Amino acid sequence: MQIEMKRLLSIIGAISLLGTSTTNVVACNAPQEYTSEELKELKEKNKIDTADENIKNNLEWIAPQEKPFNTVDNKWYYVVWRSNEKDNWRIVKFKSDNFKTIDKFNNFELQFFPPKNKVIYGLLIGEKQDWGYKPIKIWIDDKNNSHFKSVYRWNLDTQEPDLVVDNEGNIKVNEE
Structure with missing residues (x-):
């Protein structure tokens, strides 16, 4: 009887631990959420430093919580990314319309998945494997x-700006 009770308590403990771990993992994957005031401040802080008012007023920093890729908007997006923390930042632009590989670097690809794909959509970095x-x-x-x-x-629907990125990953207008 004691052995069965110990086994039962072990199983209950394992289930509790698994439930707690799963909850923590799910909580860790929640995107950063900003209040509307924080988001407004971040958008202002992340405006590109340029004398060109057209660029300053129409190039908008986007937070993940805004879910810009939930719908296909046919807008141009600029992404500053790197394959790992040791690499330099890269900047690429793409039109939000269909699935595409936006950029390749070494064995890594930056891909865009439109919302037609129900499992995952948005921006994803993948590492090339044999499979x-x-x-x-x-x-x-x-x-x-x-x-x-x-x-x-x-x-805007007009010509998009020519942007570059410095070593710290800051976006600048080319030749400014």
């Missing part, structure tokens, strides 16, 4: 900005 690509980081889960420094949306 395909292993997901490394998803933009909405990159809380410490280890792989994704920033995402900007160009809010």
Whole structure:
């Protein structure tokens, strides 16, 4: 009887521990949420430093909580990313329309998944394997900005600006 009771208590303890661990993992994957006031301040803080008012007023910093990729908007986006923390930051632009590989660096690809894909959508970094690509980081889960420094949306239908990124991952207008 004592052995059965110990076994039962062990099973209950394992289930409790598993439940707690699962809850913690799910909580860790929740994207950073800002209040509307914090979001407004961040958008102002992350405006590109340029004399061109058109760029300053129409190139908008985007937070993951805004879920810009929930719908296809055919807008141009700029992504500052890197494959790992030792690499330099890279900047790429893409139009939010269909699935595509946006950029490749070494064995890594930055991919865009439109909302047609129900499992995952948005920005994903994958590492090439023999069998395909292993997901490394998803933009909405990159809380410490280890792989994704920033995402900007160009809010006009006119010619998008020519942007570059410095060694710290800061976006600048080319030749300014």
